[in-house]
Amino acid sequence: MSAPPDPSRPPDPSPLPSAARAAVTLREVADRAGVSMITVSRVLKTPAQVSEATRARVQEAVAALGYVPNLVAGGLRSSRSHLVMALVPTTRGQLFGEMMQSLTDALHGRGFQVMFGEVGYAASREDELLRAIVGRRPDGIVLTGVVHSPEGRRLLLASGIPVVETWDTTPTPIDMLVGLSHERLGEAVCAYLHARGRRRLAVISGDDERAARRQRGFSEAAHRLGLEAPALQWVPAPTSHAQGRTGLAALLEAAPRTDAVFCSSDMLALGVLTEARTRGLSVPGDLAVAGFGDIEFAATLAPSLTTVRIDGTRIGQTAAAFIADRAEGLSVARPHVDIGFSIVERESA
Amino acid sequence: MSAPPDPSRPPDPSPLPSAARAAVTLREVADRAGVSMITVSRVLKTPAQVSEATRARVQEAVAALGYVPNLVAGGLRSSRSHLVMALVPTTRGQLFGEMMQSLTDALHGRGFQVMFGEVGYAASREDELLRAIVGRRPDGIVLTGVVHSPEGRRLLLASGIPVVETWDTTPTPIDMLVGLSHERLGEAVCAYLHARGRRRLAVISGDDERAARRQRGFSEAAHRLGLEAPALQWVPAPTSHAQGRTGLAALLEAAPRTDAVFCSSDMLALGVLTEARTRGLSVPGDLAVAGFGDIEFAATLAPSLTTVRIDGTRIGQTAAAFIADRAEGLSVARPHVDIGFSIVERESA
DNA sequence: CTGAAAGCGCTTACAG
């Protein structure tokens, strides 16, 4: 069933001029107020430096003409853009939402605007995108994950722009870093399941880099604990509910006696819960399920989902503080932070 | 259980100079290659206009110096930023993800970069943000929803920047529009449930503007169909799974005989499904559930979720085409598009 | 095929 477009509304108004009239400039405001351009600039930036009478005249002119300062021109001259650019792999999951919001809020409080670009999980376009970002000369760059390509690293390093890599860790950060070890996270989840008596472990994982690192930590820990190698199901990132269902089905085909599954995302885990229920498997009785992300629904599912929480808000706030400090010429005392993770114990495992 | 930060890695490298060295400029490349600046510019933009020998020398200099053109300076002179800015209420749900991705892809194909800003559902900061956006003089602006504040409208109109309002409709668009009528959508869902024999309807809705319009259309249709007024549960946007659970609980308290619920988001609907299951209510037997958004998990839940689909990909592509055409000086023949919606019939209703 | 001059719209640095 679908609705046909409604041709009656909205009405097409008269078309705008295709070549828009030029925007109002400082020059025009200055002329109208009978002052110099620099005085207008001061009224807008440092009003205390201007006499009250002059200020009033200028403000009238600004309002009358609808003047909106051209921040690009100002930024070019002052080499301060007040703009921070952040790259995220995807805006479709909820995983990065917390960070995006706290980054936006914290930087806004420090006088910066934040804009996000979507990269995708494929690294192919990364260098090109980094070039476009650096070309805009933002006051800071926040990256999700660490940069591997030599070209990308060179570009960022040479730019002199403050950079924060997030959500991951590396012995060779480009500049600043707020992350965690996904290997150790995988190890911890394995130990957690083992401590609760699970012996036939499995992993359903997205094929992105950080998920792969979690899987590796998990499998290595299983090996050290003397367990048989966990069964693996890889699915293409970004991961989905459907993949959780088909992933569990395939897993039970390959390793029918599996008693615990670690999923690389909560959405996969939700799919696993759905599939288990339709098969009459009890969770956690027959199968323990652990997710990753602690996205909003995890706490209120039935059974509630045991998962791993990364403090996205703290990542965003820390990255914001790093960038703002640097942009203001302060030095950042400890520019590399491991924010760790926590396993949130709930009903599913 | 949580992991302490690991102090051993990554090692802090020697601190970067707090005042970064100035970036390489066109001047330096030109000097090294022994040509004028304009020749370097041409090698980068229109290489066919330059002799092969010169081109090679310039390219060597560009590579050797790691030159990254300053797009801000270029944009100031040419008044073409090749940048489109888009505003979304939230990046936390999946609802706008499809649009964000298709907008990014389509505009990238036309030579534009897209950056997203997060607004929040509260309109309070909107004007301030619009001012910051207009101040950057992008080649286009994509908005989620329509702009109501007179100040915001004036600002955008006066800027002369191509603007596309999306996801909603209005008789008075600022410029271009790709949206749909949420009232008509609500009506259609009501008619759908009525046609399937449901008579005691209810709505659990986020308190954002578009959700409220869906609710209004739904309730008015119920009135025209001679049904009693649907029970209403309002929850603060952005909506969540937890709100779906508590919302259904409150609803059944207030209107125990409810036989169908329209939820303003699929995430709410998932919460309703969870709550219904824990209460031993069968869906759709005891209770029909309809969502909104058709986000990824809707098709593979058990029961699968009947919902309303908006073609976010098409919104993004259409908005991209509108902006790119305008930026290239073409006129847009039909700048107001109603993309409609479709009810996706599945098991839950 | 190549270049010298001017200018995009601001802010800096200096002067008074």
Added chain:
DNA sequence: CTGAAAGCGCTTACAG
């Protein structure tokens, strides 16, 4: 408290 001049790093418009 206010302003004239210079300049941020490019591209345009013109010339040869």
